[in-house]
Amino acid sequence: MFEIIRQPWPWYVAGAVIGLTVPALLLLGNKHLGISSSLRHLCAACLPANITFFKYDWKKEIWNLFFVAGVLLGGLVATQFLTNPEGIIISEKTITDLQALNITVDNELMPASIFTFENLFTLRGLMFFVVGGFLVGFGTRYAGGCTSGHTIMGLSNLQWPSLVATCCFMAGGFVMVHFIFPWLMSL
Amino acid sequence: MKKSEGNFVDVSPVAHPIECEAPNDQVARETLITSNIKYLITGIVFGIVFVKAEIISWYRIQEMFRLHSFHMYGVIGTAVIVGMISVWAIKRFNIKTAQGEKVIFHNKQFSWGNIIGGFIFGLGWAITGACPGPLFAQIGSGFLVVSVTLLSAVAGTWVYGLFQEKLPH
Numbered sequence: 001m002f003e004i005i006r007q008p009w010p011w012y013v014a015g016a017v018i019g020l021t022v023p024a025l026l027l028l029g030n031k032h033l034g035i036s037s038s039l040r041h042l043c044a045a046c047l048p049a050n051i052t053f054f055k056y057d058w059k060k061e062i063w064n065l066f067f068v069a070g071v072l073l074g075g076l077v078a079t080q081f082l083t084n085p086e087g088i089i090i091s092e093k094t095i096t097d098l099q100a101l102n103i104t105v106d107n108e109l110m111p112a113s114i115f116t117f118e119n120l121f122t123l124r125g126l127m128f129f130v131v132g133g134f135l136v137g138f139g140t141r142y143a144g145g146c147t148s149g150h151t152i153m154g155l156s157n158l159q160w161p162s163l164v165a166t167c168c169f170m171a172g173g174f175v176m177v178h179f180i181f182p183w184l185m186s187l
Numbered sequence: 188m189k190k191s192e193g194n195f196v197d198v199s200p201v202a203h204p205i206e207c208e209a210p211n212d213q214v215a216r217e218t219l220i221t222s223n224i225k226y227l228i229t230g231i232v233f234g235i236v237f238v239k240a241e242i243i244s245w246y247r248i249q250e251m252f253r254l255h256s257f258h259m260y261g262v263i264g265t266a267v268i269v270g271m272i273s274v275w276a277i278k279r280f281n282i283k284t285a286q287g288e289k290v291i292f293h294n295k296q297f298s299w300g301n302i303i304g305g306f307i308f309g310l311g312w313a314i315t316g317a318c319p320g321p322l323f324a325q326i327g328s329g330f331l332v333v334s335v336t337l338l339s340a341v342a343g344t345w346v347y348g349l350f351q352e353k354l355p356h
Contacts, residue, residue, distance in 0.1 A: 014240030015265020023273035034209020039344040053348035066223040067230040074234015075327025091255040133336035135311025137343025142304025147318040156270030161297040172309015177252035
């Protein structure tokens, strides 16, 4: 049994568990799945700076911060105790594409050649961590949610604005990977 | 037979302009630790799945946007279908929360932000290899440099808040 858990989980298992988070949160206490909101609560709690958008009762939403703390701990637990000894298997075509962009492909979850502190103060690091993170935080709040709040919770509740948002998430991703990313990696 | 939707309170976002998009609708009072520990545990399960299904992997996101793998589409598709069935069942059978309260659903109001912000987020998603959830799980998995990404995402949210009234919606 433990050996099975250590293997990478198939998409239908992962998808089902993630989908069940929606009713779990609703039935545990009328909570709506949405992760990017935690970023707003952090702003409201730490640096509201008299901005109207951050003037609300964030303490009422503190469950969301417990939830994301759990996600972080879950990452720790899975990596410490349930690691797949084989490493990640990536599609051959993607490996070829990434190598063509001079990215060293390893079998970690994240390419170690990019996601290290040594890269933080390079142009690449600036793009991957600082600019990338900023786009995620700014974009999700502007869109009113992220993949969890719109794609999973919103679509589960048949909200068409969430479908529009999801299509735009995907469009942004395609444009980045196919048009901007090759240019960034050539810098 | 009457449609079940009529039983549900429709809380329009216009009535509460600064309302949270992933709100807490519980009426019963909550204590800081004992009430919230269950969300920490739900989060742990969520985080474990993220890592075990390799959703937090930067490579998987590249594969998805290069259409080289079905994996991410399978995960998201299954999650949406399971979520839809669950929400339908909660409405249809009027299932109450653990506190015996009626489950409240919110309609999302369309805004141009869904399109513009959504596109901006998509750009960031593809380069960082993470949406907000996986950012937390990546840090937990030991990729500590991602905490810079997370701080930057908080900064992005803050800047959005600063200019919110000036941006087209």
